[in-house]
Amino acid sequence: MEEAVAGCVAALGAVADRDWEGVRAGRLEWSCRETAVHIAVDLITYAGRLAARARDAHVPFEITLGGAGDGPDAAGNTDVLEVIGTTGALLAAAVRTTPRAVRAFHPYPFRHANREGFAAMAVAEVLLHTHDITEGLGVPYEPPAELASFVLTRIFPQVRPGPAPWRTLLWATGRGELPGREPVTDWRWCNNPVLRTERLTLEGVTPAAAADLSVGGDGGFAWVGPGPFEGTREGAGIVVKQYEEGLFRPEWGMYVLVRREDDRAVGAMGFHGAPDGDGRVEIGYDLSEGARGRGYATEALRALSAWALEQDGVRTVVATVERENAPSRNVVARAGFTLVSEDGAQFVYELRG
Structure with a gap:
C-alpha cells in the first residue's frame, strides 16, 4: 500500500503546478482536485474503520481540506498530496496492527472486510483515481503490475x-478495453465471504490465498499441526483453475475453517462450483490431522449446507464420500445427509431443502 501511495504522490507531484480545480478527472464527473481529495478521504476512512473495529456502520467522521485559491488558509495541490501521504501512512499502520481475524464494516457485498481487504480496496482507490487525474491532465501513468495483481486477486475474484x-483492472472498472471482452459499465469489487458457527469462522478463500495454498504455502493462515491436509491443497487448486477460467464465484468457492479460540485454521470446506441448473451443488471438506475427532467438520458442514439451501434456486447439497472413509461418512450422517446411492468405491449423500 505504501508503494501505491508513493507512486501516486510522485506522479501527481510532477503536475502539482497545474490547474486541478478546473480540469475534469478522466471519465469521472469530479475535478482532478476533488478526486485527489477523495483519495485522502478513502484512506482515512478505511483507517478509521479498522482502528475502531467498526462492525455495523460507518464511523461518523470526515476530514476537510482548505479550499483552492490564493487565500491564506487555502490548501494547494502539494498540500493535498501531503494529506494523501499522511492518510496513507495512517492506514498502513492500521493494517499492520490489526489482528488477522478482525473484520470491519464495508457496505458491499457482505458488509465487512478484513485487513487485507481494506488494503486491497485502498490500493484500488489510489491506483484508479491517480489514473483518472493523470488522464484528465494528459500525462502518462502506469503503476507496477504487482499492485494491480494484488487488487485483482483479492477483491475482483x-x-x-x-x-x-x-x-x-482498468477494464474491470470501466476505464478501458480488453480484446474479446464486452465493455464494463457497472462494477463492484468483492471481499471474501465469511460464515460463523459456535466455534469456527468459515473464511472464504481469495484467488491469492488459493494460489499460495495450492503450491504448498499457508494461504495467510496459521494452521494446527503440520498444516493443510492434501484435500485442502487440491481444493485450492480447483479455485485457482476456476479463477483463471473466469468461473470462480466467491460464495461458492472454498472456505478455510478457523478456530476462533486461537485463530488457528483446522481444515477447509467448500463447493465444487456454483449450483447447476437443477439446483444441485456439491460440497467437499477435510481437516488437518491435529484437529480431527472434535466435531469441527460436522459443525461446519451443517452451517455451510444450511446457508446453501437458503440461496435462491438451491434445492440439494450433495456430498460424495469414499467407501473406506468411515469418519467422513459419519460426518455427513450427523449433519443430516441421507445416503442416496453407492457403487464399489463411493457413497453419494444428499441434503435437501
Whole structure:
C-alpha cells in the first residue's frame, strides 16, 4: 500500500503546478482536485474503520481540506498530496496492527472486510483515481503490475485474468478495453465471504490465498499441526483453475475453517462450483490431522449446507464420500445427509431443502 501511495504522490507531484480545480478527472464527473481529495478521504476512512473495529456502520467522521485559491488558509495541490501521504501512512499502520481475524464494516457485498481487504480496496482507490487525474491532465501513468495483481486477486475474484494486470483492472472498472471482452459499465469489487458457527469462522478463500495454498504455502493462515491436509491443497487448486477460467464465484468457492479460540485454521470446506441448473451443488471438506475427532467438520458442514439451501434456486447439497472413509461418512450422517446411492468405491449423500 505504501508503494501505491508513493507512486501516486510522485506522479501527481510532477503536475502539482497545474490547474486541478478546473480540469475534469478522466471519465469521472469530479475535478482532478476533488478526486485527489477523495483519495485522502478513502484512506482515512478505511483507517478509521479498522482502528475502531467498526462492525455495523460507518464511523461518523470526515476530514476537510482548505479550499483552492490564493487565500491564506487555502490548501494547494502539494498540500493535498501531503494529506494523501499522511492518510496513507495512517492506514498502513492500521493494517499492520490489526489482528488477522478482525473484520470491519464495508457496505458491499457482505458488509465487512478484513485487513487485507481494506488494503486491497485502498490500493484500488489510489491506483484508479491517480489514473483518472493523470488522464484528465494528459500525462502518462502506469503503476507496477504487482499492485494491480494484488487488487485483482483479492477483491475482483470474479474477473478472469487478462493479458496484463493493469489493463485488466482498468477494464474491470470501466476505464478501458480488453480484446474479446464486452465493455464494463457497472462494477463492484468483492471481499471474501465469511460464515460463523459456535466455534469456527468459515473464511472464504481469495484467488491469492488459493494460489499460495495450492503450491504448498499457508494461504495467510496459521494452521494446527503440520498444516493443510492434501484435500485442502487440491481444493485450492480447483479455485485457482476456476479463477483463471473466469468461473470462480466467491460464495461458492472454498472456505478455510478457523478456530476462533486461537485463530488457528483446522481444515477447509467448500463447493465444487456454483449450483447447476437443477439446483444441485456439491460440497467437499477435510481437516488437518491435529484437529480431527472434535466435531469441527460436522459443525461446519451443517452451517455451510444450511446457508446453501437458503440461496435462491438451491434445492440439494450433495456430498460424495469414499467407501473406506468411515469418519467422513459419519460426518455427513450427523449433519443430516441421507445416503442416496453407492457403487464399489463411493457413497453419494444428499441434503435437501
